[in-house]
Amino acid sequence: MASSTPTRIDTAPPVIKSGRSTGRAGDKIFSGLSKGSGILLLVIMASIAAFLTYRASIALSKNEGNFLTTFDWNASARPPVFGIAVLLFGTVVSSVIAMAIAVPIAVGIALFISHYAPRKLAAPLAYVVDLLAAVPSIIYGIWGALFLVPQLNGLNLWLDEYLGWTYVFDKTQVGVARSLFTVGILLAIMILPIVTSVSREVFLQVPRMNEEAALALGATRWEVIRMSVLPFGRSGVISASMLGLGRALGETMAVATVLSPSFLISGHILDPGGGTFAQNIAAKFDEANEFGRDALIASGLVLFLLTLLVNGAARLIIARRKDFSGANA
Numbered sequence: 001m002a003s004s005t006p007t008r009i010d011t012a013p014p015v016i017k018s019g020r021s022t023g024r025a026g027d028k029i030f031s032g033l034s035k036g037s038g039i040l041l042l043v044i045m046a047s048i049a050a051f052l053t054y055r056a057s058i059a060l061s062k063n064e065g066n067f068l069t070t071f072d073w074n075a076s077a078r079p080p081v082f083g084i085a086v087l088l089f090g091t092v093v094s095s096v097i098a099m100a101i102a103v104p105i106a107v108g109i110a111l112f113i114s115h116y117a118p119r120k121l122a123a124p125l126a127y128v129v130d131l132l133a134a135v136p137s138i139i140y141g142i143w144g145a146l147f148l149v150p151q152l153n154g155l156n157l158w159l160d161e162y163l164g165w166t167y168v169f170d171k172t173q174v175g176v177a178r179s180l181f182t183v184g185i186l187l188a189i190m191i192l193p194i195v196t197s198v199s200r201e202v203f204l205q206v207p208r209m210n211e212e213a214a215l216a217l218g219a220t221r222w223e224v225i226r227m228s229v230l231p232f233g234r235s236g237v238i239s240a241s242m243l244g245l246g247r248a249l250g251e252t253m254a255v256a257t258v259l260s261p262s263f264l265i266s267g268h269i270l271d272p273g274g275g276t277f278a279q280n281i282a283a284k285f286d287e288a289n290e291f292g293r294d295a296l297i298a299s300g301l302v303l304f305l306l307t308l309l310v311n312g313a314a315r316l317i318i319a320r321r322k323d324f325s326g327a328n329a
Helices: 022-060 085-116 119-132 136-168 178-203 208-216 223-249 253-259 277-284 290-320
Strands: none
Touching: 022 290, 085 119, 085 178, 085 223, 085 277, 085 290, 119 178, 119 253, 136 178, 136 253, 178 223, 178 253, 223 277, 223 290, 253 277, 277 290
């Protein structure tokens, strides 16, 4: 009598016993290249920091003024007296103005391109935004000096008349609009394409299922954006803003073309004058002697540390809001 026990069919894949796997070798090579690239980046950053620190220590050891609080910059004097108080103030103020103007507008443009504009209009707009991000800074500087500065005279008078009571917009000096406020507007225009491009790409990565679920529950388009798109893209918008802030902090030629530099700190942002780290380095590097260049490198070290602090703060903000971002999607 034949057995009724069913025959077992082994479906396990055959085991390859001979030879090394090409995939494993490729994975090891790729892993080694990735680790090496990361280590090389850290070595480059450490080398830059060491170079700036060494050259800055030479200048600071002979500085007769307080490097953090002195308003003057006379590195070629005998004895040398220089400080970064005005440069730090101008850099921070102009960057804050640029971020306050550019980020809301950039987020609005990114939302319009990704969720409101028809496809035939969205593609050309995205192309134009990406193209603006590639315009050289000197072009922005020339445009700002020849067009933006004359056009802002009327706006400055209007702000002085209606908002002069705030002290910040109180214009106390007569002159053209070569002020930190003008620099902030120009920097906002320059970083606007960068923040817009990155934010647009982040918003396009929102899972379609999240938006369709919100629409199925009866949400309006704005409610979909508020409840699904913005929480998902929050970390991306923060990263885009920090990328734009990095360009605003280190912008050189455009600021040097527009700003009338002076070593005075004034809370009246409409008054001509002020200075930034990058603008001061560009303006004084050619005429400086060896010690003067060491002093400029010392100010560059402060800008380097400031950029690291800003990016570190951005990473902390993103980490705290990780549950509301698209990191876990």
